[in-house]
Every structure is written in structure tokens, then in C-alpha cells.
Amino acid sequence: MTAPSGRTGRPPLTEARKAEIRLEIARAAVELFVAQGVTATTGEQIGQAVGVSARTVWRYFPSKESCVRPLFSAGIDVIAALLREWRPGHPLPELFDPALTTGLLAATGPDGATGTALVRLTRTEPGLRAIWLQTYDEAEPAFARALADRAGLPADDLRPMIQAAMLNAALRAAVERFAWTEAVADAGVGETVGVAEVAETLRSALAIAAEGVS
Structure with missing residues (x-):
């Protein structure tokens, strides 16, 4: 039996979807910054507000301010x-x-x-x-x-x-x-x-x- 070729798992995100995720993270960060301040806001909280992990947040942005x-x-x-x-x-x-x-x-x-x-x-x-x-x-x-x-x-x-x-x-x-x-x-x-x-x-x-x- 021949093994299947090509990529497996989730398909790669399109550039449009990446832009959407960046904007979703941005809006969540703003809401948190305004509500509780920048210092009190964590990457984990920003990710939770969007439904992604903190690791994903840092994949798109080098810092919470950015x-x-x-x-x-x-x-x-x-x-x-x-x-x-x-x-x-x-x-x-x-x-x-x-x-x-x-x-x-x-x-x-x-x-x-x-x-x-x-x-x-x-x-x-x-x-x-x-x-x-x-x-x-x-x-x-x-x-x-x-x-x-x-x-x-x-x-x-x-x-x-x-x-x-x-x-x-x-x-x-x-x-x-x-x-x-x-x-x-x-x-x-x-x-x-x-x-x-x-x-x-x-x-x-x-x-x-x-x-x-x-």
C-alpha cells in the first residue's frame, strides 16, 4: 500500500486570515488595555479574549504593546x-x-x-x-x-x-x-x-x- 503524499493536518492560513487574526488580537488588546491598563494585561489574557494561545499572540506580535x-x-x-x-x-x-x-x-x-x-x-x-x-x-x-x-x-x-x-x-x-x-x-x-x-x-x-x- 502506498503511503499518502503531501502535507497532512491543518491547511496553512491564508494571508487574509492572518490579517483577520492580527486585527482580532489588536481589538482584544485595546479593550483590555483600556479596561485594566497595560501593565495588568498579559499575553494569555489577550489570547483568551480571541480564543487563541499566548504562543499564537507572540507569533504575530513581539510585545503586548505592539x-x-x-x-x-x-x-x-x-x-x-x-x-x-x-x-x-x-x-x-x-x-x-x-x-x-x-x-x-x-x-x-x-x-x-x-x-x-x-x-x-x-x-x-x-x-x-x-x-x-x-x-x-x-x-x-x-x-x-x-x-x-x-x-x-x-x-x-x-x-x-x-x-x-x-x-x-x-x-x-x-x-x-x-x-x-x-x-x-x-x-x-x-x-x-x-x-x-x-x-x-x-x-x-x-x-x-x-x-x-x-
Whole structure:
């Protein structure tokens, strides 16, 4: 009798399924960080919330703080797509009307109040702060490529690079300011964070950036 050939056991995970698992872990980590703090949260707890082992968590992420990275990174792709679709002659702040901001918040994962609570934690948790800043560092070249594509310029042209740097800094400042506002900080997890308020903060930041330095 000839022995069966080929692989046995579970089929390998697709890249799409791996991305889903990463996002599931990220959302679970955020909920735990916000509910009980980063220090009190373990890899085992994150895994249990998703239904996987701690070993699986560490297979996808090098540290518990890095588990939130997919939620931060998701927004980069959304904003880069918006920049490519930004119509000539239209003010930059119009990128963030309430409808588009709703999609942006949905892409980044948790409900609005939980997401802003996570941003607040980046102020006091060095590990999360490092991931937060690293995400924005990676966003800048993505924004520059989108702006260069839109303008038909080379990827290494200085103009989209400077524009991307200003845009990136404005977005981070706006998100942090919104999250750290006292009224928002007082909102409980699970409460609705006004999409219109988020959109207005982002529009204001972009309007300031568009004015340039005088």
C-alpha cells in the first residue's frame, strides 16, 4: 500500500486570515488595555479574549504593546486613498467630512470612545507611545507617494515629501488634542464619540497646515 503524499493536518492560513487574526488580537488588546491598563494585561489574557494561545499572540506580535499596531496602521491606508482621490481645486480640509471620518474610524477598529481612550494611553505608556509614533513615521512616505501620484510627480520630489510631513504632523496633533480634551476624556468606554467633532478637529488642523508658515 502506498503511503499518502503531501502535507497532512491543518491547511496553512491564508494571508487574509492572518490579517483577520492580527486585527482580532489588536481589538482584544485595546479593550483590555483600556479596561485594566497595560501593565495588568498579559499575553494569555489577550489570547483568551480571541480564543487563541499566548504562543499564537507572540507569533504575530513581539510585545503586548505592539498588538495595537494594526489599528493605528489601518488609518494610514484610508488617508492615503483619500489623498489620491482628492480633487484638484478642492480645499484640503474637505478630505475629512463626517461621512469620510466615519469610514476612517471604522477602519481603525474599536468604537470611538475606546479608540480615543487608547490614544490617551499613548501619553502615559511609553511602549504604546513608541508604537504610536512609529506608525506616524511610517505614514509619512505613504502620504508622500499618494500626493506625488496625484500631482504626477516623481516619488522622491521634495514638494510631496514636505506636504506629507506637514499633513502627518497636523493629523497627529489633531487626533491627540481631541483625545486629550477633558470632555472627551470624561466619556466612558462604549459611549459615542461625535464623528462630527472628530471631523471638525481634523479639518481645523488641515486648514492650519494649508496656510503654511508665515
